[in-house]
Amino acid sequence: MNNPPKIPLRFLRWFCREDFIDEIEGDLIELFEMRAQSNLKKARYRFAWDILRSFRWINIKKSKYSNSTAMFSNYFKIGYRNLVKDFRFSVINITGLAIGLSVFITMIMMVNHEYSFDKFHSKADRIYQVIQDFQLHDGPDPEIHTSTQLAKALREDLPNVESAVTITGAASTWATTDDKRFFEEEGIVAWPEFFQIFDFEFAKGNKNALKPARSIVLTEALATKYYGFENPIGKTVNLEYYGDFTVTAVLKDIPSNSYIQFEYLITPDLDIYFENTAPWFSRWFPSWRGNAATTYVLLDENNNQAQFESQIEPLLEKYLGTDDPINSHYLIGLLDLHFGSNGIDGRVNKYVKGDLQKIKLFTIIAIVILAMACFNYINITTARSIRRTKEVGIRKSIGAIKSQITWQFLTESFLLVFVSVLLSVILIFFVLPYFNLVTGIDLRLNTETILPVVPYVIATILLVTVLAGFYPALYLSKFSAIKVLKNSTINSKGNNWLRNGLVTIQYASVIIILAALFIVNQQYNYMSSKSLGFKTDQLMIVEINSGGVRNNYNTIKNELEKSSHIKNVTGLTRMIGGSRSPVTISVADFELPDETTTMKFYGMDSNGPEVLSFEILAGSGFTGTKGLDSTSVLINETAASKFGGLNAVGKWVVLNSDDNENFKAQIKGVAKDFHLESMHEPIKPTIIGYYKNPFMSLDDIVIEIDGNNVQGAIAVVEKIHNRYDKNGVMDWRFMDEMIQEAYEDEAMFQKVFTGASMVSLIIAFLGVIGLISYNVIARTKEFGIRKILGAKFQQILMLQGKSFVWNLAISSLIAIPIAVFLASNWLSNYAFRISLNAIPFLLVIVIVSLITVLTVVFIGHKVARSNPSESLRYE
């Protein structure tokens, strides 16, 4: 007789429950025997198939301990009762975990946000930005600027380009609607192909919105601002610089994870705009030589970036000719722009570049803080485990196995973590605005940002449950029932080691974070308060944004100087200090024209050196006579060292910019070194020329005001400026504020570490409080006996604090070398930096020790002071 196949049969016997096996196996074998008579092979196959079909929940053997749901509900009940019973420890655990988790979840949201940039465009992987490298003599100079003509040529001439679009930032201008007037700064001039490439979501209208001439597309926020609940489609918006535009569509507000940011789009109808610009601009802008726009391309399905880049040079030669060298052009993928656009100059609108360093720093801090919170849980739970030994003993003696006890305690930690997550969500809600303020990242709470994060949050809950709960669960489940029930003391040596180890790590983390705070703080204060080598007080910098102001600079200067609130006025091509960089030119001694030195060039009015109080070491400043000053230059010490130091005065030099100006000038004086850029950079050789020069036009008016009436002075300046500026809007700042902007990163680090220090301190000391409180309860009797035998108040306190002092000492030994290493590494980024000394580290240790001692005294003083008769009666 033929036997049914063995392996499926064994599988059936393995999974099938005992009371069903006779029926199922019997029926299957009977069927098999019947079928085997006609076709054996088929019968064997059918037999295996039937077994597979019988593999159903209803037929499956349930575990021997099949009362699992009842047990789990019991675990929850016991867990809940324990939470309530030891309320104080629960609060410590939950607070710590909630803080740790809220930091961690915020971090997850931030990482998710930073990596979600521009993914909402359906063709994002095929969209690229064209970068043009302007190749300076001192290295590459990639910029986002290209010719306005490029996109059209790419579309028409290159086969693998699906579409290409030109965009350029719209000038800030007044927008007038029916009866209201607003100053708008965040607009884009976009050619009609814009919506073929990008998928911004429409609230009203469609992708053809930019096709009709003189169209404007508003974002929802702007549409509401202009028209409230009225339908904006078809209405006319007047932009002072650009003329009338008709609203053809409304977009949903631009998501914060978009590289391209704007509030409105207008079609490139620039005739009115050109009427008000310099005549050369209206010729330059639409020409192949005019680099006034940004170009995006959408490649076809083959998405061949290399092929595109190889075709672009021949294309440019076709339109530009081969007489002049052609700048190299290449692509950066839209998805890479957020993190990959560092070092590329130019931006269209307000947008904060992604910073991997920042993300890494946050991730590390969040992990450390969450780990610290987990350590608290482990410590407190294992320390208190003695109180649960009897329970474990009884559970075991009535039949619980080890894995069930493990599950029980894991369930308890899950319960705790779950409550903490709920609390942390509330915390995040309150903390997020502060977080956004500190990091400059725009995290919002809405379904689009929360939903993608949910799986990670669930994973975090499970991870923390296991991390925090696994060791205590394993530890508790190992108790032997007999030992525990016979005598309630258990040996916890290994536990003490672990506890001390974890406390040490916590202390070390706190010390490192606090030390980082102190050092960042010191460096920040050093940089922002160190004298730059010129006057920075009471200087008002007015940026020149219109031809009207630039051309009338001398008139404006005269008018300003008449006011009693204003002490001095000068003009600069680029203000010194801060993060804005000046032009670079090459300079050579007239007699040795081949030995060129690269220098930073600033142009200023004759009284510039005087207003900025440069210290002239040799020679003189400008004379004030235009004819003479226009061929005079000053150099700084660093530059002078190339021309024979102070003897450089009187020498003639040749100045060359990239456009080969061959400009001759005489060195009139040598100025003491000053900081042109932020303290990140070393002082570079610098040359100061007259404000009317071939290299750069006037860009800033610097006004020294009377400190006694700042408001009055500002009003005077504004009134005079606005008479010449068509917009009537003055873009100005105080010099010292502008300089601070160069230290934004440091200011951010400072705030981040302030927050991190506070959070880590709170968590670490919650742990210390928990352990000491436990100690006090567990050793009440011991302390009572000690007191009877003559121990003093201080000795009892010492007993409680001793282990913490040791932990602190060891952790300082570990943490300080690490902190010193990290700090010196970080400081090496700065050309001008503080020298590391012991003070911040000592200060940190003093602070941490002080808080520890205070905690010990605060919690322990009661038991140390109490009457032994009371503590011995305590049960």
Place this chain on the structure above:
Amino acid sequence: MKEQSIGEFEELVLLNVAALHDEAYGVSILENLENKLSKKVNISAIHVALKRLETKGFVTSRFGGITGDRGGRRKKFYVITAAGKKVLDDVYSLRTSLYQQIPNISFN
């Protein structure tokens, strides 16, 4: 007690149990059903239906004796209960009464 409902496949299996009185077990029900329906039915579906009918109280079961066949496994015989018979009656009368309401005009 809440009225127990019965699914279509369960009804077919229950009818078979009733029809094969005293001889109803997995394989016999399968054969009968496949004959009448003239389509393939999987045995495990019948097993599941029988388990459901049993928990609903429409059938009872008993084991047959051990024989040399079936790898030494016992047959499990099912018998319809009074409740099971009542459900079949209810379903039958419901269907008949509805069927009789069909007007004659429709399909001439």
